[in-house]
């Protein structure tokens with residue numbers, strides 16, 4: 001099965017590429033936009049006419065995994081046009097490409113489609129985004145649903161894991177610990193989510209593909225915690241002494257974009273269909289780093 005991963009230079013995409021490439025049943029092509037990696041090709045999903053784009057005709061994707069988006073939530077709030085281009089238009093373009101190749105479309109989405117009043121959320125809960133990023137992810141989801149293509153929409157949140165740029169929250173803390181740098185963070189106690197390892201997203205994609213599944217799935221482990229607790233978990237695991245965590249709340253932070261406070265996702269539907277699947281937890285990941 002030929003799988004195109006758009007956004008393979010990012011956290012989720014790179015984990016998908018690394019994981020799925022291990023299996024003989026999959027031929028995987030990963031793309032980057034601005035951050036070239038040793039095994040990615042250039043592809044700008046905002047502009048299918050970009051002459052430098054890798055040729056999809058040559059590869060013939062049977063599956064397109066769309067991991068590309070403008071993911072800086074506060075930046076999206078002040079740059080709604082760019083957010084629309086990189087999240088909504090890019091999805092529209094990739095759906096057109098998928099239609100040409102009759103590819104199954106896998107769209108990676110978020111709990112930011114909810115307002116955060118009643119999380120963690122199951123798939124059936126009504127959506128109500130409260131920021132530009134969430135609204136654009138929802139608009140892209142709706143394009144996928146109405147595309148007429150076979151699709152999977154996988155909602156995830158608070159992703160961590162190994163990535164080249166080490167830019168996710170946990171990776172940044174681990175890098176500071178490895179460099180013996182002081183860590184000083186002011187974090188809210190009222191933003192809850194269900195952190196997920198990007199590797200588990202890749203594993204879930206494999207079982208969903210093998211099971212020929214379609215539709216909307218929420219993915220998440222049993223971890224449900226706020227930002228402060230997440231940072232505390234890292235500090236305690238490493239018994240790191242050069243850390244100062246200050247507790248605050250969302251109102252005091254005055255972030256540009258509103259956050260779904262009681263966010264997070266319930267993977268009940270996914271786990272009922274794949275009862276043998278085991279999501280790992282933050283602690284499992286930290287244990288692997290402690291002994292690395």
Ligand SMILES: NC(=O)c1ccc[n+]([C@@H]2O[C@H](COP(=O)([O-])OP(=O)(O)OC[C@H]3O[C@@H](n4cnc5c(N)ncnc54)[C@H](OP(=O)(O)O)[C@@H]3O)[C@@H](O)[C@H]2O)c1
Pocket residue numbers: 006007008009010011012013031032033034035036043044045046066067068069070071086090108109110111137156157158159160
């Ligand atoms: N990280 C999270 O906590 C989280 C939570 C919920 C949902 N998600 C969703 O998961 C997906 C992946 O997120 P991530 O954390 O892996 O993001 P990321 O690390 O920022 O990676 C985004 C990727 O998209 C690529 N990209 C951006 N615009 C593109 C375009 N126009 N054409 C082609 N590629 C483009 C980037 O390429 P370059 O870097 O090479 O420019 C990068 O490879 C996104 O859809 C995001 O909304 C993430």
